[in-house]
Amino acid sequence: MSLFATSTGKGVKFNEIGARITGKIAQLPFEKQATKFGSQEPDYWPNGDPKMQVVVPLTETNAPREDGNDDGDRTLYVSSTAMKKAIFAAISAAGAQDVQVGGTLTVQYTGNDPASQNPANPKKLYQAQYSPPATGLAQPAAAPAAPQAAPAPQ
Template identity: 40%
Template sequence: MTTPQQHQAPNADDFLMGGGGAPTAKFPAPGTVVSGRITEKPTVEQQRDIQSGEQKFWPDGNPMMQLVVTIQTEERDPTIDEDDGRRRLFVKGVMKNAVADAVRMAGARGLEVGGTLAVTYTHDGQAKQRGFSPPKQYTATYTAAAQAALHTPDPGTAPAPVPQQYTPPPAATPAGLSPQQYAAAQHNPATQALLAQQQAQAASAATPPPF
């Protein structure tokens, strides 16, 4: 028989500040999504009975394990003092399979700090025994840390303004001609002299008188 694993000790920050870790993520109804950045290295620990707190074992004596993942969510519970939005996911059973599939789909080797994990409670499965609650069914998506960082803007920097290129207004043409008409008149010997005279008059009128 495998020797029972001792209950995992809290991390240094939780021990120092007197906390017991982030609150457990809740999935009260189908459609609930819990998502966020992974804030600390996931750990593996032995499952415990909800009622008695005793460690759980499989019929063959092996401990029933689970993965504990802490993520930074947007959730805030007014009943929790100084709730910072961190939540713990206890990944086991159906959820473990969903998370593993998500990691494979992302091309990653596992969960890492900085990666983004989203778990969705989709529906209830079939109860295996009479009197037992039907197992919750989950799907999950995962974005590796490097890829997630590419899509996160730096909150301390703003995008540089794009310089606006100055476009000069179109030059005026004499006699109210359009640019196309003026170009055609310049190539017509019959109108070249007239255009030259009009341009000279316009330049003379625009020149300010000497002081």
């Protein structure tokens, strides 16, 4: 992926149980440092390591358009372990090694973890589905062979 590629879609928000996003992978996912909630300040773990997230640019999504300038492109920020596991399971179920540009990804917020350590802000649970892109390598059906004339007797 080019270092000049950018993700321009609005961020996907899973505000309520049942929220779902479906879209085509617009470019290969990449890692980016997460920011502190409500700011643009980079976030770090207590040991000083940067908190990283996977950024998945999506196009042709099912997201409702917010205004006339909204093209529907969205960016899925994957920072939770639960979402990563759901997407990995979907990739595996599709028989793929990873997502590919043009593949279709669906992620749905299915509920809250009942064993969450913070009931005021419980861990979200997700399910995902992935379909690889069509390869375009399908061969056209072979034309039936024309019957050959029997050799003329000599």
